[in-house]
Amino acid sequence: DSILNQTLKDIEILCIDANSTDGTLEVLKNYEKKDKRLRVIISDKKSYGYQMNLGIKEAKGEYLGIVESDDYIKTNMYERLYEIAKKNDCEVVKGDFYILESNKGKYSKITPIDFLYNQIISFKTHPNIFNFQSINPIGIYRLDLLRTNQIKLNETPGASYQDNGLWFQIFALAKSIYFINEAFYMLRRDNPNSSVKSKEKVYCACEEYDFIRDFLKKHPDLEKTLAPICALHR
Template identity: 35%
Template sequence: MSEPLVSLLVPIYNVESYLRQCLDSARNQTLEDIEVICINDGSTDSSPDIIREYMTEDPRFRIIDKANSGYGASMNMGLETAQGKYIAILESDDYFELDALEKLYYAAESCDAQVVKANFWMYWSKPEERNEPFALVTEEMSGRLVNPQIETDIFYLKPSIWSALYRRDFLEDNGIRFLETPGASYQDAAFNFKVWASATKAFFIQDEIIHYRQDNEASSVNSPSKVYCVCDEYAEMDRFLGNRPEKQCLKPVEEKMKYDTYMWNYDRLTEPLRRDFILRFAQEFKKDIESGYVDLGLFDSWKRDDLTALMNDPILFHARREAAEDESYLSKIQKFYRIGGLSLLIRALKQKIKS
């Protein structure tokens, strides 16, 4: 197939339990002029056999077989292979509404948008099937062209790169690709940032177009081994802006994003990973503030206070956060002592006296 309307990229790695539901939703799209590029990242289960079943039944399906090298490498290979006017992404444990691509395509065509973004469903298949709408796109944003260089609040939305459609020439002209780090995750973060940092014509619709699975235990969000992958993504954003001097005005926006992402990552971790990460967190923000990249005026007042506290004494900040829900004073003291010994207890007491 040459020059379809949409190239749908489906990155696949050991998802045999969910793959048929995903590929069925692609095959049955009401927008028929599409190609479905399945990038098999060295799966060791029956996923490749399932892909080939669909290829036999539907010539729009294609497969890229590659050794396991990670999500970013898979997506970049898909982007290089795609022939469509537009690019869409479907994660292999999610599935589309049947008119998803049609809605995205006609929205893009109606106003010559570089990007179209939609809402989605948070989806659970067990213990019983459940969908909850995620209102990423507000009524105020919906149905109009938005320039992300002016309306920068868009940068703070959940990345959800799979609830969108992208002009392929827009991605190519701006050098928008994924970070290729083997074994990494959260590689939607830098890709999403590059999109908003480059786009001047984004269109938003409120329709929920995709079911975003929450109960895949193999998902990278559930892996404590991915502690510093978010740091890699923000280093990639730094690189992207560094090569584009005209985009340096977006550095404070990136720093605000970075704070929220790092805090989210910190809160999801368990000990001793949390303690290690907060030290990295503090170190990076001290450097960024010294470099003049951080605009504290963009932060809510309580976030400014938290950022100041964690930079001044990251271990004390960590201990207070760890002990916040302990009911007894004795249990708080025990936790402080376990985290930082007597010296931490003394620092906490001195700060309490000052306040």
């Protein structure tokens, strides 16, 4: 509902469902009947990366936003981020966020460096950008940036750290990134089934950084600078 109630009305809403059997698909179909902006897409693979790539492929808008199934957003999020993106001609705009645990929200900043807010930056002007929050749903991304550079997620099974590869590619290739010190996204961290809570899935992070190394090999101009950063995060 927080997406449907956005103050920015001219949006397309893609809901990717991996053949769920818990009634989720039926709920989404009902929403689809009520709102012509919403489109349900069925994924034949249970892979977060594959489902995200489907969304990137099918999206028709100018910018892409992401909302995870456990989370919700303020109703003015996309209007505000889009306004900033257009005003400053930015490929990426990201805001602060709240971490929700036990129904309590904690304000979290995307960067601890206050002067980096409200200006255009990139990794070439600020290499320490890779030390900032790597959460993708707190921002919007110009679709042309993703498609022109063939930015895709790793399509490993399940939902285990595939968002790291997306974040790394975007920060490596975007020439205009803009942070605003306003929080719109409510990130839930109290789901016991989350990959960040699973000890078994921690090794998937290593697979993800192998995926990032493969990306860097395709971009030798970036590899010398970013390979050490990749190794550090791993």
